[in-house]
Amino acid sequence: MCSVEEFGRRALSMDIDTDYERPNVETIKCVVVGDNAVGKTRLICARACNATLTQYQLLATHVPTVWAIDQYRVCQEVLERSRDVVDEVSVSLRLWDTFGDHHKDRRFAYGRSDVVVLCFSLANPNSLRHVRTMWFPEIKHFCPRTPIILVGCQLDLRYADLDAVNRARRPLAKPIKPTDILPPERGHEVAKELGIPYYETSIVAQFGVKDVFDNAIRAALISRRHLQFWKSHLKKVQRPLLQAPFLPPRPPRPIIGIPDPPPTDGEGPDSLFCQPLCADVLFLLQAGSTRVFAHKVYLATSCSKFYDLFTLDLGGSFVVQKGEDEENKENFESGEEDEQSRRGAKEQAGRTKSLDIDKDGVDGGVRGLNRPQLLQQGSLRTSQSDNALPSRAIYSLGALGTGRALSGWGRGFLSVCLEHVDDPVTGRPRLMTVVAMDALIQEEPFKAVLQYLYTGSLDEGRGDLMQVATIAELLEVFDLRMMVANVLNRESFMNQEITKAFHVRRANRIKECLNKGTFADVVFRPDDGCLPAHKPLLISSCNWMAAMFRGSFMESYIEEVPIPNTSTACMRGVLEFLYSGLLTPCPGLEPMELIVLANRLCLPRLVALTEQHAADELLQLAVKGGDIDGQVLAYLEVAQFHNAKQLSAWCLHHICTNYNSICRKFPKDMKAMSSENQRHFEKHRWPPVWFLKEEDRYLRSQKEREREEEILRKQHTKRGWETDPTPPPRTEEVRFKPSVGGEGTLGDEWLECPYAWGNRPPVLKRPFRQSSVPRLTWERGLCVPLRLIRHVDLNDSYALTTAAPRGELTSAFTSTQTVSLHTPPCVKDPLF
Structure with a gap:
């Protein structure tokens, strides 16, 4: 008697072995190769174990590892995930990981491989260079007939913040430069040169993992179909599909933070x-x-x-x-x-x-x-x-x-x-x-x-x-x-x-003292009115005011202080902030005017509060369906000039994420932007330029493939007429009844005959024994080719479309003549 654990191990081993023995399950050996630290093992774990990692986990110190192939024997979950159905074909995908060292001997891994996935890093140009110089020749040497799939890994680094990425990496790691990031066309150029499909993946974004291995399975099944042509279930396998471009996630809107109240610096x-x-x-x-x-x-x-x-x-x-x-x-x-x-x-x-x-x-x-x-x-x-x-x-x-x-x-x-x-x-x-x-x-x-x-x-x-x-x-x-x-x-x-x-x-x-002017000892006179204020409260809240009223300036001894280029609502907002530490928006308050005045008075907290108020107003207007693009352009210039960095970052984000529409609406304003802003737009615009180019290439390639498939479909339909120089035949319909084999039905999918005239019988679409192939003969014993068969009525009558050269059909042949269908009497034809 065996224990429960031993019985479970035996059952698992038998379950694994059955994948190789099941007749309709295709076992695919997929070998993954590439340089060190390009993401081979992470890609395998994402497919085999459904492992997800964050970007900072992937940036940890790299330790060369190899994913063990015996995981399919010791882990039931890995075995279950290896089974898939691609184009109505059941497959069992077995992934083989390899070392990235160039001097390692990988001939055992290449042995009896069905497909090879060749990986490189999109943030390492040397890894792409080694694809042509080292990996592709090695694959062709050990398995020359095995299909190859080129895969660009670490796609998320193409749109990531490289400064933050470099800070998160290990101290002695080589920093990633913007020039190291490879655009999609570089990968397509190498793939076209080598004549292999190209895909991109990202473990962080969970993009492209299924595309890579599903199309690798398709490439392996197509290669196997050429050798094992008798397997009918492989006929529907498509060639590797095109990969849609990856649209990076929309950058999050900057959050405007409010700093803590600064220390009074001796003036509290x-x-x-x-x-x-x-x-x-x-x-x-x-x-x-x-x-x-x-x-x-x-x-x-x-x-x-x-x-x-x-x-x-x-x-x-x-x-x-x-x-x-x-x-x-x-x-x-x-x-x-x-x-x-x-x-x-x-x-x-x-x-x-x-x-x-x-x-x-x-x-x-x-x-x-x-x-x-x-x-x-x-x-x-x-x-x-x-x-x-x-x-x-x-x-x-x-x-x-x-x-x-x-x-x-x-x-x-x-x-x-x-x-x-x-x-x-x-x-x-x-x-x-x-x-x-x-x-x-x-x-x-x-x-x-x-x-x-x-x-x-x-x-x-x-x-x-x-x-x-x-x-x-x-x-x-x-x-x-x-x-x-x-x-x-x-x-x-x-x-x-x-x-x-x-x-x-x-x-x-x-x-209330501010609103009523109680105990006021100074008056501010903006352009459109006057406001009473209190020097002690201003001195204890604002260093700029403390310096003005300390005695070194004339404002210390006059009763009215003029504030030019400022409205009463704006000045009231400043005074309310100095008195209470809060911003209370009023109906006539202009946010950018308040930012200008707050910057003049050296009040960074008030600037931040006004930035938040301006951004909230724009968002509320956008939610109501208003167009804020022009207002954002106007805010950007003022915010950058008057040290409103958070609002300028908010405006830059809005322009970058709506770049195409804003360029169409305000082309002159966009061209008049400073060179620094232009560089920022080129670097951070969304969707990025590389995505737009890749999307255009994908759409063109998709149209070309559809055109190719249409041509192949037409060639398949007309393949019977291409070798005969005679004009296209005329078709007529006749009725017939089966004369041998008893009463029965005749399906549309069984009979087909290429163009022929003579004693050649029709052929079957499906494999069938030659002895049971039906013959359609005239009363004169002339064999007629069959083109189309469809059911006419329930009295075992069928419509038969015959193809014959013009002038060969006699007047005796009409659409109502009965045609006899003869089959050998010793064979029971399943058609009848």
Whole structure:
């Protein structure tokens, strides 16, 4: 008794051997030869094992290998894949791999081969040169009558990015140059010179593998048919077919990436607080001995208490006496209870984040910008949103030197006034709001609160967190007080949500400041209007703006900054980006104009956002059926000139992938392109030039082959008349009934007779014994050749077309005469 494993091995061995014994299965031995590293083994594995590999796997370090022929005995899957049907012929394809070394002895592999597949690499001109000098002579020496198939491997390298390919290869590998890539006509020239078919393959793209081996099988079967002419199932085998050209995949559209926000390079909100350029607020601490500079827009958009302070009416003048600090201190202590009740009422009323001002405020802040008094402060309108700021009426800033006492307004504040103060950075006098603070407020905790209002972050390692929390409560910065409580309770992880909400709330308020002109200290005047802005926000967001307002240029001291060749919509888009870090497209925004301005202001992130917006607009228009070719050509020139590299790459891709149609629409514009762009189009156009040439060659070859087949078909039809000089015969139809063999039917495919006149009988299309060949005779015993037989009716009558020279048919022969069909009586003819 044998085990189950042994029985399975025996069954597999018997299954393999049956391929050689089955009468209708043709076993084909296919030998694959070629230089080293051209892709022979990969091609065999793709056919025998259905192996698929990526391009980077194929570019790994090459190790010479040979695919073992005994895989057909040890692997059932390989054996099953070897069986195929080509032109209605069952075959079993056995692939033989060989070494690519020239000095190896391959005579055993060539022995009894049915077809040889000769491979070379489309990225190695030397391998094609060796086809003529080494491989073809060797094949003809060992197997001169074996058909050969020429195969160009590694087709994917023809359209691949060679720079990326060379980087992925091993360090010491020879780089692939663009001049090393062989065009299809080189392979066709060599194949035509050698008189063999030519095909191309790519394992990465899974192209041409089936074409190569199916046509190799056809070549082997045709060669075998010439020797084994008695095998009728080989008659329908076609000669190797033409291979359709490979269209490379359409290049993917470039993805426009948005870079991360660049570092502030010392000009962010934190550094702006440490070096207060363009400061407009001065806090006096410790009875005026300590001075802290700040910016209204940062404080007012982060804290409603400061917003209320900076919108107070300063119409009345006042003088601060020498002993006023002590009196204010007493008032501060005595009015503590009243302040607590007032703060409770304000908390119940809610806080608003809407910075809307009424119509008069807008007119004063926008239309009246050319007045000596630059901008007027707006009021807040009550909103239903959370964290609301209190609403106020409009107040004037008042004249220089005016102010008011704050002892009854809020805890910790003494007075506020307008004065000219020297800028701490430039040293020039500047109009500022001077706020005197209570002497009990210490400098470092107060700076920590202000720094939080600038950045939204808290240094959790400080030792004076309790003092920070106290000042935060006085200034009604409740978020900071909650963050300090979380730190003290060891729950600082909760501060992330507080910080996130702080930035969202302040971003909304800053955007409202831009829309309403609140606290604006500069005006930009483009070609078609004017826009108020805020120097601190611009300085902390743009290095170009920081350099302009630092004091070295005249724009630092004028109230209006002209921006020529720019529209209001474009300038507003820039300001919104500087304030919020986002691009908000508006109806009148022109993408290319915004790219030009963003490039002038050195804002690469805004350039990228605008590039993405422009590309999205073009895609939406194309989806709707619009023609974007002309717009893409216009975008390309501007994008290349103004450093919009991603948009220019997008435009180049669109032009390359629609090259033919764009050339037909805009021939002059395409010819006027720069030489660099012309070279790019020639290199990256899709479909590539080599494909168009190969497609044209394929169509011409296909027409020539169809014409040849038509000629052969006509020659096959008329082959009986070519050797007889007599004129074409006249045909007439007669009726006949079988007189010998009983009643039966006569099929159309059985009888055929070439042109003949005399005692020569008709012949059969199918092989049949001569004794059973039917004879058609007249009453006079004259033999008539048969040309066509078709069924007429169900009474065993048939129409017979006879061919006879003109004048030979007598009047006695009519279309209704009965013809007798005689067969030897001793043979039962299957026709009847």
